[in-house]
Amino acid sequence: MDKNKAGLIVEKLSTVFTDKPALNFNSPFELLIAVILSAQCTDERVNKVTKVLFERANTPEQMLSLSQNELEEYIFSCGLYKSKAKHILSACADLTEKFNGQVPNDVESLRTLAGVGRKTANVVYSVAFGGNAIAVDTHVFRVSNRIGLVSATNVLNVEKGLMKILNESDWSRAHHYLIYLGRSYCKAIKPDCENCPITEYCKKRIKR
Ligand code: SF4
Incomplete structure (x- = not known):
């Protein structure tokens, strides 16, 4: 072709x-979390989960105030909830320690975050930051x-x-x-x- x-x-x-993506989000951080949750899960389900989760925690600091168990309860219905909760908390720790609590706007930095592979990094880079990917x-x-x-x-x-x-x-x-x-x-x-x-x-x- x-x-x-x-x-x-x-x-x-x-x-x-x-x-436009089918995932609901109001910030690069919310998009990042939604994309991590969307692995092997429908966008519809993720939107239901994040609607409740983001009312409780929509910054890395707030997310880190949840225990692994508490976060698992919020995201249980998305599936793979144990590994997703672990990745989210690790990614939030990275964001806080290495990126001043902000989601980085380049693919290479995004890919250093726990649970963030090539696909997730490209989605966040293109959708949240308008990059071409x-x-x-x-x-x-x-x-x-x-x-x-x-x-x-x-x-x-x-x-x-x-x-x-x-x-x-x-x-x-x-x-x-x-x-x-x-x-x-x-x-x-x-x-x-x-x-x-x-x-x-x-x-x-x-x-x-
Ligand atoms: S449904 Fe898929 S395989 Fe069929 S014509 Fe469209 S793109 Fe091609």
Whole structure:
């Protein structure tokens, strides 16, 4: 696929989907916590949990005033609650000790925080700070390969491939569009190709 066609796909998707995340947040810190909680959990569930949690704690200092057990009770329904609570408290300790209580606005620093991998760092960098980055989650991975935007077997190569074929100014919004496309039409099982908005551009569809 060439850059021109990739650009057309992004434009088409922009007419159907929003470029805003489905997670609710009011600060970079809230977004960071919400993204950590979203691992293997729906955004809908995370929003329910953070609505209550952030009333009690929405700064690193306030979060650290919770014990591991207390935090686990707040986030229990998100799943993986023990490791998520541990990561959140460790990340908050890092923020307090190394970053003056502020979420850093660069990917490298973000990635030094506990529980923050490449995907989470890219989401926070792009959504909270307006940086150009592509976070590759399971939807972006699957959909990008199906469409033919990339042909890659690991997350890093999908990210690199998308960075190459998409205009840099489109990276962040394309990330959101691909997630929404994966959730609504291009599902893992039985993709709805008949009604998909980019069916005319899709490699998987054209091959049939
Ligand atoms: S046409 Fe089908 S396979 Fe291609 S992006 Fe749409 S739903 Fe996915």
